[in-house]
Amino acid sequence: MSFSLCFSSSTSINICRTISACEDIGLPFISDINSPKQPSLGCGKLSFTRDQDQHRHSAYHAFLPKDLVLQRRHNLHIATNIIVEKIQINQDNNISGCPNVARGVHLVTRTGTGNKPKRTTVQTRKEIILSAGPFGSPHLLMLSGIGPADHLKEHNIDVVKDLPAVGSNLVCSGS
Numbered sequence: 001m002s003f004s005l006c007f008s009s010s011t012s013i014n015i016c017r018t019i020s021a022c023e024d025i026g027l028p029f030i031s032d033i034n035s036p037k038q039p040s041l042g043c044g045k046l047s048f049t050r051d052q053d054q055h056r057h058s059a060y061h062a063f064l065p066k067d068l069v070l071q072r073r074h075n076l077h078i079a080t081n082i083i084v085e086k087i088q089i090n091q092d093n094n095i096s097g098c099p100n101v102a103r104g105v106h107l108v109t110r111t112g113t114g115n116k117p118k119r120t121t122v123q124t125r126k127e128i129i130l131s132a133g134p135f136g137s138p139h140l141l142m143l144s145g146i147g148p149a150d151h152l153k154e155h156n157i158d159v160v161k162d163l164p165a166v167g168s169n170l171v172c173s174g175s
Helices: 012-024 059-063 066-071 133-143 149-154
Strands: 082-090 101-109 119-123
Touching: 082 119, 082 133
Parallel strands: none
Antiparallel strands: 082 101, 101 119
16 A cells, blocks of 8 residues: 555655655554554554644643643542543432432542552542543443443443443444
8 A cells, every 4th residue: 555645744755754664674554553454563644733832732731731720620630540430320319400410430540559459439519521432431331330221230230321322333443
């Protein structure tokens, strides 16, 4: 496959030279880095943006700029090296007039002392924003009891809300 068709910016000459150099030492060009059919080692095109100082602009910097973090630090909880185990859902009709309200997030550290993970819960007064991607978000909803009831029961998860569409229609873009 010719990689020159993939690039059309002013930096394409340098990109093409880099890819050619990689191919010269035996690294294949990977046209779709998300495809399981591609080799696991090679060179390919990645998309990222740079800020005004030409530093790589990550999602962290794009969505949590320092001034925003400082402005909202009283209601923003940032945790690193953790895994969200489930959303704490209170099943109480007295809260906000809704039968099911997310009130916290159960977390576990990736690295605990003595190889024992530490578990904790972060509580909220208002809302939880779930942004774990196309696979992580439905997985987390199902671990929390929201999803197809039969599937949740198969895994001994208490059903909070039977929503058959959670986790369905997922398609791998690489296939």
